[in-house]
Structure formats: structure tokens, C-alpha cells
Amino acid sequence: MSGHGTPVPMTSRPCGPLKGEARVPGDKSISHRSLILGAMAVGTTHITGLLEGDDVLDTARAMRAFGATVTDHGNGEWSVQGVGVGGFAEPDGVIDCGNSGTGVRLIMGTMATSPITVTFTGDASLNSRPMGRVTDPLALFGTQSVGRAGGRLPMTLVGAVDPIPVTYTTPVPSAQVKSAVLLAGLNAPGQTVVIEKEATRDHTERMLAGFGAEITVEDTAEGRKITLTGQPELRPQTIVVPRDPSSAAFPVCAAIITPGSDVLVPNIGLNPTRAGLFTTLQEMGADLTFENMREEGGEPVADLRAKFSPDLHGIAVPPARAASMIDEYPVLSVVASFANGVTDMQGVKELRVKESDRIDAMAKGLRAAGVTVDEGDDWWRVTGMGHGNVAGGVTVASVLDHRIAMAFMVMGMATQKPMTVDDGSPITTSFPIFEGLMGALGAQLVRNNI
Numbered sequence: 537m538s539g540h541g542t543p544v545p546m547t548s549r550p551c552g553p554l555k556g557e558a559r560v561p562g563d564k565s566i567s568h569r570s571l572i573l574g575a576m577a578v579g580t581t582h583i584t585g586l587l588e589g590d591d592v593l594d595t596a597r598a599m600r601a602f603g604a605t606v607t608d609h610g611n612g613e614w615s616v617q618g619v620g621v622g623g624f625a626e627p628d629g630v631i632d633c634g635n636s637g638t639g640v641r642l643i644m645g646t647m648a649t650s651p652i653t654v655t656f657t658g659d660a661s662l663n664s665r666p667m668g669r670v671t672d673p674l675a676l677f678g679t680q681s682v683g684r685a686g687g688r689l690p691m692t693l694v695g696a697v698d699p700i701p702v703t704y705t706t707p708v709p710s711a712q713v714k715s716a717v718l719l720a721g722l723n724a725p726g727q728t729v730v731i732e733k734e735a736t737r738d739h740t741e742r743m744l745a746g747f748g749a750e751i752t753v754e755d756t757a758e759g760r761k762i763t764l765t766g767q768p769e770l771r772p773q774t775i776v777v778p779r780d781p782s783s784a785a786f787p788v789c790a791a792i793i794t795p796g797s798d799v800l801v802p803n804i805g806l807n808p809t810r811a812g813l814f815t816t817l818q819e820m821g822a823d824l825t826f827e828n829m830r831e832e833g834g835e836p837v838a839d840l841r842a843k844f845s846p847d848l849h850g851i852a853v854p855p856a857r858a859a860s861m862i863d864e865y866p867v868l869s870v871v872a873s874f875a876n877g878v879t880d881m882q883g884v885k886e887l888r889v890k891e892s893d894r895i896d897a898m899a900k901g902l903r904a905a906g907v908t909v910d911e912g913d914d915w916w917r918v919t920g921m922g923h924g925n926v927a928g929g930v931t932v933a934s935v936l937d938h939r940i941a942m943a944f945m946v947m948g949m950a951t952q953k954p955m956t957v958d959d960g961s962p963i964t965t966s967f968p969i970f971e972g973l974m975g976a977l978g979a980q981l982v983r984n985n986i
């Protein structure tokens with residue numbers, strides 16, 4: 537439950553080369569899903585490499601509240617003794633998902649077709665985010681909901697007693713919405729179908745198949761069509777969570793903009809629905825290579841080597857790539873500030889409804905640091921200043937958003953003067969070892985007393 541405590545201002549000073557190996561934590565999306573699907577299986581699921589960030593810990597607590605036995609064995613090893621599809625008990629208290637949109641939206645889907653009533657809340661960031669995108673399709677199953685104005689948390693959902701399966705075309709490119717509908721479909725009889733016009737991260741589909749659900753995916757004229765047969769008995773799994781490409785983005789981008797750097801980021805999942813940033817960086821002229829390409833657990837994996845890249849150039853990022861790098865635009869905009877020329881990012885309206893309005897948050901901080909940023913409803917453009925020319929020397933707001941805080945900490949490694957964020961505490965939601973890991977590579981991050 538992040539963002540509830542005292543703000544922790546944090547400063548990043550321009551530093552020498554970043555060198556060494558960056559072992560980033562487990563994938564956040566896969567960690568949430570491991571706990572949730574483990575709770576819906578019959579028997580004990582074993583998980584290694586779980587991300588022990590606040591977001592995922594909140595989901596672990598929620599699964600316990602629904603009756604699953606979730607045990608922390610230390611060192612990222614966890615087990616979940618599930619209650620089976622349809623076996624969720626009604627929690628005694630309110631489910632607090634902290635900062636996590638993924639947590640709350642996936643859990644809403646999971647309980648929506650069970651005859652229980654659940655009240656959800658979160659921190660100030662989560663309580664300002666739209667939930668209608670999930671409760672609208674859940675209503676088609678027969679789930680009722682009542683929340684604050686604009687479909688905001690706190691919100692109570694009354695699960696459908698006799699759920700009916702649905703066919704739903706997602707109106708926004710969102711893996712959270714797709715996953716909520718599929719998870720609800722698990723406890724509805726017959727076939728639940730989700731059609732997405734643009735492919736979003738497909739971990740839910742892959743993992744449902746792994747847990748033994750009957751699920752098919754077809755490319756059709758309308759888009760990617762996923763068909764799930766309801767009421768399966770899910771089989772417990774042994775899951776090795778790969779390292780998170782969205783967390784890898786920070787040491788990778790830091791190395792690219794910091795003179796003399798050479799950083800290896802081992803074991804990163806390169807699922808095509810997640811790897812758009814790395815293609816974009818290569819198109820910008822970054823010295824980024826994939827070593828030891830292999831397959832693990834059905835996913836492409838590689839070790840990433842990122843080196844200082846003095847001759848970056850701006851590009852137009854194809855809008856079709858947006859979903860595969862949606863969480864990486866904040867740190868991409870930092871790299872773009874050190875490139876020559878304009879980096880144009882279109883088709884990114886979803887950035888406005890993340891943990892913060894990420895276009896607004898980054899634009900404000902980048903401008904304060906001396907960078908020109910233009911923006912519209914679903915686009916923004918960063919005019920790069922070339923290496924060594926970005927002033928920095930300002931304090932910017934992290935607006936309860938871990939990725940905004942980390943992006944500005946990366947920026948301060950290569951600006952002329954340090955960058956400070958008013959609150960670095962949200963970083964623990966997804967990357968609790970960020971300071972130590974970056975410090976070991978050579979970054980100079982300090983917490984400031986206020």
C-alpha cells in the first residue's frame with residue numbers, strides 16, 4: 537500500500553559510467569497473475585522470482601482475504617493453495633489494492649462471477665482512475681457495481697449469482713480490461729469471447745492455457761479473438777517469473793545516456809507484446825544488443841547489453857507499437873531529451889489514465905529541466921537537445937507514480953545539474969531494489985531529508 541506515508545524526496549546526481557550487471561526484479565504483470573490464477577486452481581502453485589513490490593503484495597493479501605492460502609517462503613519463493621474456480625469466499629473487510637490498477641481490475645474480474653459482495657479501495661492515485669472500463673463489461677455477466685462519480689473507487693461489486701458468458705470487444709487497448717473479462721469468464725458457463733482490435737500483453741491467455749483452461753486465440757478481420765470455455769478445473773502450476781522488461785528499461789536507458797556506460801541486464805523476457813521499447817531505442821541509434829537469445833517457459837528471453845550511445849536521433853514511434861511499450865514512454869521521453877531531433881509519440885491516449893497522467897507529469901518535469909515538449913490529447917513530442925546539453929537542476933513532482941519517479945532519477949544521471957523528485961517512495965510498487973541496484977552500477981542517488 538504505497539503512497540500512504542511521508543514523502544521521500546530523492547536526488548540523482550550526474551555520474552560517471554554505469555558498469556556491471558543489473559538483475560532486475562520479477563515481472564509485475566506475471567506476478568499478479570501467478571497469485572490470482574494460483575488462488576483459482578485446485579491444489580498448490582509454486583512460484584519463484586515473484587516481484588515483492590507493494591502492488592503484488594497487495595494482491596497477495598487480497599487472495600488471502602478470498603480464502604486462498606498464500607505463503608512467503610523467502611527469496612521470491614511463494615506458494616498459493618487455491619480454492620478453485622468459483623470457490624472465492626466473501627472477504628470480511630475492504631480490499632485495498634494500494635497503487636495498483638492491474639491488481640484491482642484483475643481482482644474485480646476474478647470475483648465478478650461469484651455470489652459475493654466486495655468493496656475495493658486504493659491510494660489517492662488509484663482512487664482517481666476510471667473503473668468503468670472494467671465494470672461495464674462485468675455488468676454484461678450480471679455483476680452490479682456502485683462507486684464514486686466517474687466510476688471511481690472506493691467501489692462495491694456484487695458478483696453475479698447466475699453469470700452468463702459474454703462476447704466483448706474492448707473499446708481501449710488494455711490488457712487489464714481483457715484480463716478482467718477473461719477471469720470473469722472462468723466462472724461463467726459456456727464460452728466467453730474477447731476481441732481486441734490491437735494486441736495487448738498476452739500473459740493472461742498464456743497462463744490460462746498453462747493452468748489447463750480451454751482457450752483459443754485467432755486473428756480475425758475484427759481483431760484478435762480470444763475464446764475461453766468457462767468453469768474449468770485449473771491445475772496448479774510451477775511458475776518461474778521472468779525478469780520484468782518494464783523494470784529493465786530503467787538501467788538500459790540509464791546506460792544509454794550516461795557517458796562510458798556498459799551494463800548487462802540478464803534474463804529479460806522479450807515477449808513481442810512487451811518489447812517495443814527495445815526496438816524503438818535501436819531505431820534511435822542506441823547501442824543495445826541482445827545476447828544469448830533463448831526460449832524459457834515458452835517466452836523469448838535474452839540478456840540485454842546497453843552501452844552509452846552519444847549519437848541518438850529522434851524518431852516517430854509507430855502508434856501500432858504503443859501497446860507493446862505503454863509503460864516505457866516516461867523513460868523513453870528522457871532518452872529522447874538527450875537525442876538530436878524530435879521524437880514523436882502518437883496514439884498514446886492511454887498514458888493519460890495510468891498511475892498519473894504520464895504525458896502531463898513528464899512534460900512538466902522535462903520542461904522544468906530545459907527540454908521542449910509539445911502535447912495533445914493522444915500525442916506528445918520531445919525536442920531533443922543532444923548529449924550533454926540538458927540542464928536539469930530542478931525538483932519535479934512524481935505524482936504518486938513509480939515510473940515517473942524512476943524516469944527522472946535516470947535523467948539526473950546525465951543532466952548538467954542534479955534532478956530531484958519530491959517523492960521517490962512510489963518506486964517500491966514495482967522496483968523495490970531500484971536505489972541499491974542503480975547505486976551498485978555507479979549511479980549517485982540520495983534521499984534528501986526535508
Ligand code: S3P
Nearest residue numbers: 565638709710711712713862863
Ligand atoms: C498491465 C496492463 C497495462 C500496463 C500495466 C500492467 C497488465 O495497463 O500499463 O502496467 O498487467 O495487464 P492497461 O491495461 O491499462 O493498458
